[in-house]
Amino acid sequence: DAGITQSPRHKVTETGTPVTLRCHQTENHRYMYWYRQDPGHGLRLIHYSYGVKDTDKGEVSDGYSVSRSKTEDFLLTLESATSSQTSVYFCAISDSSYSYNEQFFGPGTRLTVL
Amino acid sequence: KQEVTQIPAALSVPEGENLVLNCSFTDSAIYNLQWFRQDPGKGLTSLLLIQSSQREQTSGRLNASLDKSSGRSTLYIAASQPGDSATYLCAANYGGSQGNLIFGKGTKLSVKP
Numbered sequence A: 001d002a003g004i005t006q007s008p009r010h011k012v013t014e015t016g017t018p019v020t021l022r023c024h025q026t027e028n029h030r031y032m033y034w035y036r037q038d039p040g041h042g043l044r045l046i047h048y049s050y051g052v053k054d055t056d057k058g059e060v061s062d063g064y065s066v067s068r069s070k071t072e073d074f075l076l077t078l079e080s081a082t083s084s085q086t087s088v089y090f091c092a093i094s095d096s097s098y099s100y101n102e103q104f105f106g107p108g109t110r111l112t113v114l
Numbered sequence B: 001k002q003e004v005t006q007i008p009a010a011l012s013v014p015e016g017e018n019l020v021l022n023c024s025f026t027d028s029a030i031y032n033l034q035w036f037r038q039d040p041g042k043g044l045t046s047l048l049l050i051q052s053s054q055r056e057q058t059s060g061r062l063n064a065s066l067d068k069s070s071g072r073s074t075l076y077i078a079a080s081q082p083g084d085s086a087t088y089l090c091a092a093n094y095g096g097s098q099g100n101l102i103f104g105k106g107t108k109l110s111v112k113p
Helices: none
Strands: A004-007 A010-013 A019-025 A031-038 A042-051 A054-057 A064-070 A073-078 A087-094 A109-113 B004-007 B010-014 B019-025 B032-038 B044-051 B056-059 B062-067 B072-077 B086-093 B101-103 B107-112
Touching: A004 A087, A010 A019, A019 A031, A019 A087, A019 A109, A031 A064, A031 A073, A042 A064, A042 A073, A042 B086, A042 B101, A054 A064, A073 A087, B004 B086, B010 B019, B019 B032, B019 B086, B019 B107, B032 B062, B032 B072, B044 B056, B044 B062, B044 B072, B072 B086
Parallel strands: A010 A109, B010 B107
Antiparallel strands: A004 A019, A019 A073, A031 A042, A031 A087, A042 A054, A064 A073, A087 A109, B004 B019, B019 B072, B032 B044, B032 B086, B056 B062, B062 B072, B086 B101, B086 B107
């Protein structure tokens, strides 16, 4: 299995509080992604990174920000959590964005916003 | 809009049966297609990756095919086992600078002993 860890694995928080999720990889892959998985919607891209300090928005980026100060770490921040952000969050990594882009996923973080 | 569809949403089969899971995509200009397995409460495990230039890819009892012209991919599972019970997801990669995957909603497979 690819070396990807996510922390925390579970979190319950209240509306309006800031939350930061961490993704850590040991594969030295260039690309990192944050997805959310919701019933009826499947997995959707939130933000992605194509290098240290290089990030961009995905399909559902509103209310989220990211940072990548080191190759191995990609942080997802909910500035002010809302109930609509209750979801399972997955981090993925890849060493290419094109034809050979095989993505590997972390174990996920289950976030509940009350 | 690029969309990926998986039908059926759920499938139940007896142990030992050969089965096919279907995946269709609206835009045929894909770079590759990836099949995943997801167990309840777990992350996604990559099963097979098919490049756009390939017709099929095999791993053990699994065989994935790709037909870009018709916008379809299939995952064939031979001699199914109860341990194959899981949700199977397909995802299309359309390349570009981000290379993110467009996911189907999955097929939940149950293999009965």
